[in-house]
Amino acid sequence: MNFISIRLTTISPGLIVPFNVYIKVGNNFFHYLHENDEFDSTRLDRLRNKGVKKFHINSNDEIKYENFLGQQLENIQLNPETFKTSLALDVSENSADMILKDANNEKTYTLAKFSSDILQKVVANSDTILRGIVTQSRTGSTDLASRIQAHLVNTVSISIKFADELKSNINLNALGIAAFYHDSSFTQFSVQDQKLFFKDLKEMNAQELSIYKAHPEKSVSGLQDKSFADKEVLELIMTHEEKVSGQGFPRKLTKLTLSQEVLSLCAFYDREVTCLGKNPQEVLDAIMIEQVGNYNLDLLKKFKAFLKKYL
Numbered sequence: 001m002n003f004i005s006i007r008l009t010t011i012s013p014g015l016i017v018p019f020n021v022y023i024k025v026g027n028n029f030f031h032y033l034h035e036n037d038e039f040d041s042t043r044l045d046r047l048r049n050k051g052v053k054k055f056h057i058n059s060n061d062e063i064k065y066e067n068f069l070g071q072q073l074e075n076i077q078l079n080p081e082t083f084k085t086s087l088a089l090d091v092s093e094n095s096a097d098m099i100l101k102d103a104n105n106e107k108t109y110t111l112a113k114f115s116s117d118i119l120q121k122v123v124a125n126s127d128t129i130l131r132g133i134v135t136q137s138r139t140g141s142t143d144l145a146s147r148i149q150a151h152l153v154n155t156v157s158i159s160i161k162f163a164d165e166l167k168s169n170i171n172l173n174a175l176g177i178a179a180f181y182h183d184s185s186f187t188q189f190s191v192q193d194q195k196l197f198f199k200d201l202k203e204m205n206a207q208e209l210s211i212y213k214a215h216p217e218k219s220v221s222g223l224q225d226k227s228f229a230d231k232e233v234l235e236l237i238m239t240h241e242e243k244v245s246g247q248g249f250p251r252k253l254t255k256l257t258l259s260q261e262v263l264s265l266c267a268f269y270d271r272e273v274t275c276l277g278k279n280p281q282e283v284l285d286a287i288m289i290e291q292v293g294n295y296n297l298d299l300l301k302k303f304k305a306f307l308k309k310y311l
């Protein structure tokens with residue numbers, strides 16, 4: 001059974017849970033509440049006192065989960081920023097997790113779309129939430145799959161917020177879904193080749209480069225024959241490593257739409273930080289020197305002014 005996780009910080013006492021609730025102890029999941037039971041304050045306090053931070057639901061209950069999130073969203077503006085940050089982290093981590101396990105399933109795609117929509121609503125009106133997401137998802141990651149998961153979550157959040165601030169006509173939903181999926185092919189690579197996602201391109205040999213440069217196409221390949229997948233999303237995934245200098249891959253394009261350039265820049269920045277472990281401020285400074293020509297100067301300047309607020 002696969003599980004969707006939900007932070008306890010998003011639950012108010014008295015909530016009637018619309019799904020079966022499981023608690024993870026060690027590597028095992030224990031059934032804790034039945035569907036339609038009440039999450040009363042005694043139960044919540046007992047879990048919190050034991051240091052439990054999340055509960056879990058069966059991933060087959062994803063429709064109930066989406067309905068539940070819909071209700072949470074109705075009152076989102078009334079809730080504190082910590083609640084909104086937890087909610088945004090929950091939905092984006094669950095989506096990234098499902099993408100890494102089963103990318104080309106319609107359920108996964110629908111959840112990514114839903115999460116992208118929630119992130120737009122949550123990050124649009126707040127500066128502290130993006131900082132919260134980026135900081136939390138980065139610190140929790142140890143194994144490679146978790147770090148890629150964090151990289152997907154960050155890339156989605158940063159690109160949605162940046163595109164929103166640009167006040168352009170970028171399709172934020174397509175951008176968000178593509179950001180979730182951009183490196184989804186990670187799990188298709190052998191354990192050995194997965195390490196390339198954490199290696200600087202400058203340090204790769206010719207064989208490693210040719211393996212790594214296939215990843216955008218691999219991320220698209222499982223989705224391209226699916227009727228539920230949006231063409232704009234597929235094109236964005238395919239071009240997320242392209243640069244306007246023609247130095248990107250796989251097609252060495254020299255013309256990118258604003259949406260393509262935004263995704264490429266945000267994914268590049270967060271790879272440097274989350275995957276290669278570099279210091280965010282140093283990455284931002286280096287981008288303004290080394291990436292001139294790879295991205296339009298005006299966009300780089302706007303990116304620096306935008307991101308400085310969250311470092």
Ligand SMILES: [Fe+2]
Pocket residue numbers: 182183215216240241267
């Ligand atoms: Fe990539």
Ligand SMILES: [Fe+2]
Pocket residue numbers: 151182183267268271
């Ligand atoms: Fe990436």
